[in-house]
Amino acid sequence: SENGSLSIVVLGASGDLAKKKTFPALFHLYRQGFLPPDEVRIFGYARTKISDDELRNRLHGYLIKDKDASPEQLDVVSKFLHLIKYVSGSYDSEDGFRLLDKEISEHESLKNSAEGSSRRLFYFALPPSVYPSVSKMIKACCVNKSDLGGWTRIVVEKPFGKDLKSAEQLSTQIGELFDEPQIYRIDHYLGKELVQNMLVLRFANRLFLPLWNRDNIANVQIVFREDFGTDGRGGYFDQYGIIRDIIQNHLLQVFCLVAMEKPVSLKPEHIRDEKVKVLQSVLPIKDDEVVLGQYEGYRDDPTVPDNSNTPTFASVILRVHNERWEGVPFIIKAGKALGSRKADIRVQFKDVPGDIFKCQKQGRNEFVIRLQPQEAMYMKLTVKQPGLEMSTVQSELDLSYIQRYQGVTIPEAYERLILDTIRGDQQHFVRRDELKASWEIFTPLLHRIDKGEFKSVPYKPGSRGPAEADELLEKAGYVQTHGY
Ligand code: BG6
DSSP: OOSEEEEEEEETTTSHHIIIIIHHHHHHHHHTTSSOTTTEEEEEEESSOOOHHHHHHHHHHHHOOGGGOOHHHHHHHHHHHTTEEEEEOOSSSHHHHHHHHHHHHHHHHHHOSSSOEEEEEEEEOSOGGGHHHHHHHIIIIISOOOTTOEEEEEEEESOOOSSHHHHHHHHHHHHTTSOGGGEEEEOGGGGSHHHHTHHHHHHSOTTTGGGSSTTTEEEEEEEEEOSSOOTTOHHHHHHHHHIIIIIIIIIHHHHHHHHOOOOSSSSHHHHHHHHHHHHHTBOOOOGGGEEEEEETTGGGSTTSOTTOOOOSEEEEEEEBOSTTTTTOEEEEEEESSBSOOEEEEEEEEOOOTTOSSOOGGGOOOEEEEEEESSOEEEEEEEEEOSSSSOOEEEEEEEEEHHHHTTTOOOOOHHHHHHHHHHHTOOTTBOOHHHHHHHHHHHHHHHHHHHTTOSOOEEEOTTBSSOHHHHHHHHHTTOOOOOOO
């Protein structure tokens, strides 16, 4: 680690995201030695007036389940909790932020008396409506002013705006206060193991290099399913819908990694340059290549209007206008309250020309990357049916992480990404122009949905979603394969 102090400020410390994701991720990093207690202090900031101990008590149950904890584990939790101080204040007045700065400076003066830098990380676990004012307050009161070096960084969560215009406005407001290298736009899908594996898979394997194009690939699906509904988040969700909640950010980031060209190097800017390019190559979405759905019972949530048309399911075909992908549909699909929880990338290859086995009905080669749960990659192949007859059957080459990497703990997405923000690595964060390009793709469609020009068709909770989505998939040329 660098010498000096590291102050991590969790803004919105009493909120859901902080409790469920941010603090647990910090705890895991602490437990593994990435947050040395002589350097690090964590400051929770929120409006609620509570004491340090009250915050610690509230967090305890999210860090460890008491009943299975050993005394040693409980001791680690308690040491971690004692790195946390709480400061209460509002999000739009300087008083609270001055107090916060005072607390941080105190920690820094203890740590940095001789030499060392002051590192200040501000994590926005906040509703986006307060981003501009909070950024202003931090800039005015809390940035690192030490001559000994160090930095100030901010980590912001989606939603970054509701459409192109509002996103650009937010980017400009924050951009006037902080430079792009200080801004970490987090998309937790970029912290998932098999998402991070994508570039390795594509560019370190000779097998895939010549195949990854329109000559060989018939279609690509990127699919997200959840087996629960909006669960008490209806008020938030109804303002956004599934496209803003999942597709425009998480699935589009996955799409970039599947479809982009090879970057010049692994430098974050080189990778992000290629992501921007492929996003800019996406053609306008066609009306007949969109299916929207809403699960029955969604409007029972008292915070959702009775006549809401907000989609909880969407299937959209993206078409990439470049040499590699022209003619290959990318079917991007996401839904809540479906029959299972699963996120997959499915790459389906074309039929074999001049087939002598007449086995095409049996299935095509399909390469499946399961992001979650139970990370896996498998390739559907046609093989000879074992036995005396010469017949073919669909089978799989299967790399299941649980079996292959027994005993390896796959880090949580947030844990990895927060460590990146401390290390100053922006590879797995969304750059401003990337954000803009991704809103450009969906904004026209979103505006029409908001105006009621597209209807969400009802579907049964626990189902596969609307039948229209399966029809769209078939129309896009997907061939159902057997096995798995
Ligand atoms: C969040 C969405 O960004 O991602 C939620 O707001 C969704 O609606 C969640 O449930 C899914 O994340 P994961 O990692 O559980 O797939």
